[in-house]
Amino acid sequence: MKLPNHIKGLLLTVIAVLILSPDATLVKLIRTDGWTLLFWRCLLTAITQAVLLGIVYRGQFRQSFSNIGRAGLLSALIIVVGSLLFVHSILQTTAANTLIILAATPLFSSLLSRLFLAETLPRRTWIAIAVCFGGILLIFSGSLAQGLLWGDLLALGATLMWAGNLVVLRHGKAVNMIPANLLGNLLVAPVALLAGATPLAISSADLGYLVLLGGLLLPVSFSLITLSPRYIPAPEISLILLIETVLGPVWVWLILGEIPVPATIVAGLLILATLLLHTYLSLRARSERKPEIDTPRTE
Numbered sequence: 001m002k003l004p005n006h007i008k009g010l011l012l013t014v015i016a017v018l019i020l021s022p023d024a025t026l027v028k029l030i031r032t033d034g035w036t037l038l039f040w041r042c043l044l045t046a047i048t049q050a051v052l053l054g055i056v057y058r059g060q061f062r063q064s065f066s067n068i069g070r071a072g073l074l075s076a077l078i079i080v081v082g083s084l085l086f087v088h089s090i091l092q093t094t095a096a097n098t099l100i101i102l103a104a105t106p107l108f109s110s111l112l113s114r115l116f117l118a119e120t121l122p123r124r125t126w127i128a129i130a131v132c133f134g135g136i137l138l139i140f141s142g143s144l145a146q147g148l149l150w151g152d153l154l155a156l157g158a159t160l161m162w163a164g165n166l167v168v169l170r171h172g173k174a175v176n177m178i179p180a181n182l183l184g185n186l187l188v189a190p191v192a193l194l195a196g197a198t199p200l201a202i203s204s205a206d207l208g209y210l211v212l213l214g215g216l217l218l219p220v221s222f223s224l225i226t227l228s229p230r231y232i233p234a235p236e237i238s239l240i241l242l243i244e245t246v247l248g249p250v251w252v253w254l255i256l257g258e259i260p261v262p263a264t265i266v267a268g269l270l271i272l273a274t275l276l277l278h279t280y281l282s283l284r285a286r287s288e289r290k291p292e293i294d295t296p297r298t299e
Contacts, residue, residue, distance in 0.1 A: 005231045005232075006231065006232055008231050009228050009230070009231030009232030009236070009237075010232060010236070010240070012224045012225075012227055012228045012231065013224070013225065013228045013232070013236075013237050013240040013241070014240055014243075015224060016220075016221040016222075016224035016225045016228070017221070017225075017240055017241055017243045017244050017247075018243070018247075019217050019220055019221040019224075020217065020218070020221035020222075020225075020244055021243070021244050021247035021248055021251060022217065022248075022251050023213065023217065023218065023244075023248070024090050024095035024098065024099060024248045024249075024251070024252055025095070025248070025251040025252050025255050025256065026209050026212065026213045026217075027041075027087060027090045027091070027213075028090065028091075028095065028252060028256055028258070029209055029255070029256070030206045030209050030210060030213075031203070031205075031206055032201075032202050032203070032206050033196075033197070033198070034087055034088050034091050035192045035195045035196050035197035036192070036197045036198050036199060036201070036202060037087060037091075037206075037210070038083065038084065038087050038188055038191075038192045038197065039188070039189050039192035039193060039197040039199050040199060040202070040207075040210040040214055041083075041087065041188075041210060041213060041214045041218070042083055042185040042186070042188035042189060042192075042214065043185070043186070043188075043189045043214065044210060044211065044213075044214025044215045044218075044219075045182075045185045045214045045215075045218040045219045045222070046182050046183075046185040046186035046189075046219075047215070048214070048215050048216065048218075048219035048220075049178060049181065049182040049185070049219045049222070049223060050182055052178075052219065052220075052223060053178060053179060053182065064176065064178075064179045065179045065183070067175050067176070067179075068175055068177060068179050068180045068183075069175070071168050071171055071175075071177075071180075072175070072177055072179065072180035072183070073180070073183075074168050075165055075168045075169060075177060075180040075181070075184065076180045076181075076183040076184035076187060077184070077187075078161050078162075078164050078165045078168065078184070079161075079165065079180070079181060079183075079184025079185065079187075079188075080184050080187045080188050080191060081157075081161050082158050082161030082162055082165065083184070083185070083188050084188070084191070085154045085155070085157040085158035085161060086098070086102075086154075086155070086158040088151075088154050089151050089152070089154035089155040089157075089158055090151075091151070092148070092150055092151030092154065093143065093148040093150075093151025093152050093154075093155065094148065094151075094249075094252075094258055094260055094261075094264065095248055095249050095252040095258060096248075096249035096252070096258075096260035096264050096265075096268065097139055097143065097148065097151065097152050097155060097260070097264055098151070098152075098155040098158075099244065099245050099248040099249060100135075100139065100245060100249075100264065100267060100268040100271055100272075101136055101139060101152065101155040101156055101159055102155060102158065102159050102162065102245070103241075103242060103245040103268075103271055103272065103275060104132040104133075104135075104136065104159055104271060104275075105159050105162045105163045105166065105241075106163075106166070106237075106241075106275070107125065107128055107129045107132055107163075107275070107278070108129075108159055108160055108163035109162075109163040109164075109166040109167055110125050110129070111129055111163075112160075112163055112164055112167045113167050113170070116167060117167065117170075117171065122285070124278055124281050124282075125278065128274050128275070128277075128278040131270065131271075131274045132270075132271050132274055132275070134270070135267040135268075135270040135271040135274070136152075136156065136267070136271075138263055138266060138267040138270070139152055139263060139264055139267045140152055140153075141263060142261045142262070142263025142264055142267075143261075143263075146261065169226070169229060170229070176226075176227070177226050178222075178223050178226050178227070181222050181223070181226055225237075225241075236279075236283065239275075239276070239279040239283075242272060242275060242276070245268070245272060246272075
């Protein structure tokens with residue numbers, strides 16, 4: 001039985017987030033240096049995505065890379081920078097800090113869409129951006145005494161990168177951008193090598209975690225998330241992605257015993273509540289418009 005596009009999009013996004021939720025925990029479990037971690041994490045992700053694309057496209061594999069155009073190349077470069085910032089943020093601050101700051105990605109994406117695509121933002125979005133920025137400042141204040149501010153700033157940089165990538169993906173939504181994600185991950189490997197990665201100096205335990213992370217969890221989840229906007233609107237995706245903001249720190253707490261500081265908990269509740277309310281209002285406003293015919297999409 002063929003699923004409606006909306007149900008298909010919901011399933012893709014929920015499965016992707018559940019698969020992605022242990023990402024921060026695995027990064028913290030890996031004891032090698034950050035550059036070596038980045039090398040294997042992104043290289044294995046790229047290899048697995050290449051295998052998946054090869055199975056799907058077969059003879060059109062090379063053409064799928066040509067189809068991404070300049071928007072895809074820009075997306076790949078953003079992924080390179082975002083990956084560097086995200087991993088080093090996880091290593092230099094708490095997982096809760098990083099994931100809560102990253103939760104504001106959809107709102108920063110809206111702001112960048114206003115700046116670069118001249119999209120009109122409703123008042124609720126401007127208010128939500130201001131509240132979330134206040135929450136991020138609260139996280140920063142709690143990190144000053146613990147020496148975690150640099151990691152928080154890296155998380156903010158990663159948030160801006162992922163937000164920019166959402167804008168690029170929205171601009172090129174008619175094309176499958178998974179090849180751009182693959183290319184971005186692949187480009188991280190030489191950058192990590194130049195920065196001092198030592199791929200062969202890695203323990204068997206770390207290699208096992210990396211194979212699980214880069215060989216399975218990341219490529220599958222990123223591929224599903226990249227496909228989701230083709231079936232459901234961005235506000236719904238943003239709402240589902242909040243699951244990782246909750247599950248990520250829970251995994252770290254259960255496995256590593258890392259407990260967020262009070263300022264992070266308060267800021268997290270503030271940001272999550274703001275995002276939930278904003279998403280609800282966005283979906284209600286969308287439902288009040290004339291419904292569009294659910295037409296099938298082709299690859």
